[in-house]
Amino acid sequence: MTSSTKNHQAEHWKLRHGPAGLHLFNRTTGLNVLIDEIAVPASLYSRAPRQVSIALTNQCDLTCAHCYAPKTRHDLTYESVTCWLAELDASGTLGVGFGGGEPTLYPRFVELCQHVARETQLSLTFTTHGHHIDEAMADGLRSSAHFIRVSMDGIGHTYESIRRRSFQDLLARMKLVRTIASFGVNFVANEKTLPDLDEAAAIVADLGGCELLLLPQMANRRCSQIDDDTLQGLRRWVAVYRGSLRLSINEGSAEGFPTCDPIAAERGLRAYAHVDAAGVLKPSSYHATGISIGADGVLSALDRLANNLTENDI
Ligand code: SF4
Structure with missing residues (x-):
């Protein structure tokens, strides 16, 4: 050979x-x-988590009330991220998801994605509000990104009241996104957005999207957790949905939903870990604390984090 x-x-x-x-x-x-x-x-x-998400930056030009990204000015350095990715790739991680903040505001975002495609075997996804994806960025990302998650909570006026951006502009951006890679939509579900879910799913399917990730709203300083009635309504919607989109839900909200986990034996840090924009390794982006990644690298931080957690988290 x-x-x-x-x-x-x-x-x-x-x-x-x-x-x-x-x-x-x-x-x-x-x-x-x-x-x-x-x-x-x-x-x-394999020593590394199957999937790792990395918040490249906390910067974002939107001000969604449901946002739980810290409002600090942290950015990760390009050199740190590429070093950590090399370690993770060599130790069994299959995919990395870039987020933030808004990852497309990271100064060397396209270059970093191209690095991942060229220098690692990792699958690359990123989550974006989509409003900075133009032709030039799309050209740079084609053949680097494998899946793109676009945030779309509700449609029309609902979307615009949350994101303060034009819904028509979002739809135009999604037409560009689908020329880069397969894409899905992240949908924060609350009492305001749930009534739009049918139409939102139909729009995403028409645009060529393949997945709808449901994110029941979590509490933060500016908004409360999804209420019980809305959560029940979401469960009923999922039970009767017969459209073409693959439905998924974040692990922390999965109770009461019909989910399937073919790799259930891999739990906690074996399955997933998150690095925030200050370089802190955590069990998930919802965790407030974790372990700072030092000069000895991300796998050493992973070992220290595992030691700090209970059996169930590892
Ligand atoms: S677009 Fe995302 S990162 Fe920006 S404010 Fe909204 S939820 Fe937060």
Whole structure:
């Protein structure tokens, strides 16, 4: 086998070892294959979380009331992020998701995405409000990003009252987004947005989106948690939805929803970790505290974080 053939194969399949078995992942197609007949010895488990999200910056030009991103001026350095990604990639992480704040405001955002595509085997997603994606950015991101999550809470006036941006402009941006990569929509569900859900799902499907990530509103200083009636309404909506979009929900809100987790044996930090824009590693973006990543790298911070958590979190 020539080295170029090896590289070609390496580009297509990445292996991960864990308590669920041998996991093969193709970042180009998004295909996951879990060989659960293979009992992987614990000593061979991949050390890094399966998925890691990184808040590149806390900067954002929107002021959504439901936002829980810290309003500080932190940005991660390009050098730190690329070092951490190299460590994670070599230790079994399959995908990285960039967020913020608004990740497209990160000064070297396109360059960083191109680095991920070129120098790692990680699948790359990012979450964006979408309003800075123009032709030039789209050109730079094509063949780097594998999936894009666009925030769209409600439609028309509902959306505009939350985001203070034109809904028509968002739709135009989403038409551009779909030329970059597959995309889905993040939908914060509350009493204001739930009535729009049917129409929102139809619009996303018409635009070529493939996923609707439901995010029941969490409490912060400016808004309260989704109320029980609205949450029940969301559960009823999910139960009867027959459209083409794949539905998903954040893990912390999944109780009472019909979910499926094929890799349930990988929980807590084996499955997921988050790095905030101050370089603090946490079990999720909702956690207030974590472990600062030092000069010894992200995996050392992961070990320290695991030591600080209970059995259930690891
Ligand atoms: S667009 Fe996202 S990061 Fe910006 S304020 Fe809204 S929720 Fe927060």
